[in-house]
Amino acid sequence: METKIHLRDGDIPRQWYNLAADLAHEPLPPLGPDGCPISPESLLKVFPAKLIEQEVSPERWIDIPEGVLELLLRFRPTPLVRARHLEQALGTPARIYYKNESVSPAGSHKPNTAMAQAWYNKQQGVERLCTETGAGQWGCALALSCALLGLECKVFMVRVSFEQKPARKTMMQAYGATCLPSPSTETAAGRAVLAEHPDTPGSLGIAISEAVEAAVSDASGRTRYALGSVLNHVMLHQTIIGLEAKKQLAMLGEKVDVIIACAGGGSNFAGLAFPFAADKASGADLEIIPVEPLSCPTLTRGLFTYDYGDIAGLTPMLPMYSLGRDFVPDPIHAGGLRYHGMSPLVSQGVIEGLFSPLALPQTECFRAALLFSRTEGLLVAPETSHAVAAVIRKAEQAKQEGREKVILFNLSGHGMMDLHGYDAFLNGSLVDHEIGEEQLAAALAKLATHPPARF
């Protein structure tokens, strides 16, 4: 039996799947600072029209343009792999599969939406994109996509990651992008944070403020902003992962029981899970688990409400689980999971009972990642290690119950550029950062002053 299932180029999915079409409730609209729903038109300075259209689309299927497919075919379809050696090490009757998104040139799933976003911007005559990045995966993906299409690219990188990972900066520069640490002195948002907290490690919320400001303040009108997660169109673009996985599982005749992915802003989780969530919404017996760090437990301990996506309140308010936009998580090594909010579609899926979130401590995740590397070979990203740890928990549960469960997870990225955390774990200096009760209460109390969600 094959260990790796490849699709041919010609079998790449030609439409994205939109979960909004299958949710029990119509998604809530984003709100402006006045608490009223914002019009799609008001976002035209930030995003190209086609992406705004996708953001609010109720359509179940949306065609992938040929130009986007051509970009994606540089690395897609990605392989589905059976983790047979991990199964053996665990002695579990479960069959474990992973979708290997680490084979992309940027090393993660992020190019799935970066390429699409860059392409739509290019079509509309945009010449430059601004963005933020946490661990650097998204920044590299957008830099790559801009290079392939001849666009300029500017990346605000969360300072703690910028300092831990100089190679990420070089990679973005190799793709022709500009990369600077956030908070920076280039934006009013950055300067405001630096004035109050000169030693801040930064956060995705801060970096988003800076990138949005840099985009909309360009008087030429040729600059737009690109976001690597959270928004509906980003989730949409990522669904190609799960759509491919469905084809690959069908080739094997496998019926999946458990789906697992880590969740920071939600994009790699949504990418794998949404196409399966449609089946669950229709009654399929399926457990779908977004995994987050205990130090930033948005889905498990946050509130579902309206909140801003960034720290400065430059974005619309989104209906989502949040820990509060000025919550700055401890500097855990899974930089991509350090976000106060969560994709509205993922959040609503939790509310509607489609997804069952789980929060894990980082030492358990690194331990799981080491076992994975010493059995399967691949060294996964610190973010992905959260998925691996949850997989191991479920596989051990299957062993106790003596059940042949089929577990599928998203190997969202490799960790070859993120070895700082492994180093800390191996030398014993890594500790678990669980959110403090007082910190949580303070964050949520602030949140409660925002307009409540209308579910």
Add this chain to the structure above:
Amino acid sequence: METKIHLRDGDIPRQWYNLAADLAHEPLPPLGPDGCPISPESLLKVFPAKLIEQEVSPERWIDIPEGVLELLLRFRPTPLVRARHLEQALGTPARIYYKNESVSPAGSHKPNTAMAQAWYNKQQGVERLCTETGAGQWGCALALSCALLGLECKVFMVRVSFEQKPARKTMMQAYGATCLPSPSTETAAGRAVLAEHPDTPGSLGIAISEAVEAAVSDASGRTRYALGSVLNHVMLHQTIIGLEAKKQLAMLGEKVDVIIACAGGGSNFAGLAFPFAADKASGADLEIIPVEPLSCPTLTRGLFTYDYGDIAGLTPMLPMYSLGRDFVPDPIHAGGLRYHGMSPLVSQGVIEGLFSPLALPQTECFRAALLFSRTEGLLVAPETSHAVAAVIRKAEQAKQEGREKVILFNLSGHGMMDLHGYDAFLNGSLVDHEIGEEQLAAALAKLATHPPARF
């Protein structure tokens, strides 16, 4: 037409190809310090018996054990990819294909032989392997292979790379290996070099001495040495690359005209080229090009003679092109190409006219790598950039001649853990290190005092 050609797991080659069977002359034997051929038995303290058997085997085809295949299937077969976007950027009528060995868990072709060597050692009851590494690709590959089989692993890493690439050390440690900078104070060979040159950047020749000494001096007899290049059995294990590529080209109906790979010790070059060299030896019209750095031009400016593989003279003398065992190349960023010698089989292939070596300056190579990354997406290793630069030269030549050549190269590794050189190139501090005439003359004069080869 497909861009990526995948073989199924079941199509993985089941035999390695041995070029020795198709050379015009029988390969010369290794010599001991007395100038006499050494007996295979004298190597039993260094290598397991099966690998020594392969080292001297005249057989054309050698079976790959099932246990090795199971290890290799973690990432093999690797894809053959058409570099269509690079072709378009060059406006060349040439069709450019690459074998993508960067998809291995260690990021390069090195696990092809690391897994085989670790497996044969394990079969013979060996418990610990010692080795050296330059850029870190080989050390990571052996650490990975040892982890998968439960062997201990100790890696002496050339100091300049050790300092430039802390992430490589962490990766080896994640796989459970010990990694230390060479020259070290742990061996007599290391201490001798440090006494004379305390600030030496190190070299592969020095690190090999240390690793061999550490292996043979273990009184328990449970430690062996593993080499990542140069030796015949290493070339043998790598031929799975070219054997797969042949199947993949046949699926496309393509007939290849030019084969290109970088050459340090020769293993990724041999891996791709040897199965095609058999056709060339039988009269096929085919250009096969090993590419080396101008700063370490072993094949283009060295002598074919007998020389030691390491600096201390602990290895047998091998019949090969060499710049002299105490030649320490400038610290160019392609650490894997900083070796004074060359695989005896590759060397003899050059002598017999099968291969046409080319030496390139590193700035041309980094420029080529940037063009590749901005068209195809993948950021290649600094070593691999030499192959890319040669490919671009040949593709431009095809354009001038208006000929539809088919060019195949080995994408031996990605550069995501080797971005130091890219950083230097991008900030303008990278210069070309051509070997000085005086330095070369001095190195070759020393060499001439060694016993001459008998061709």
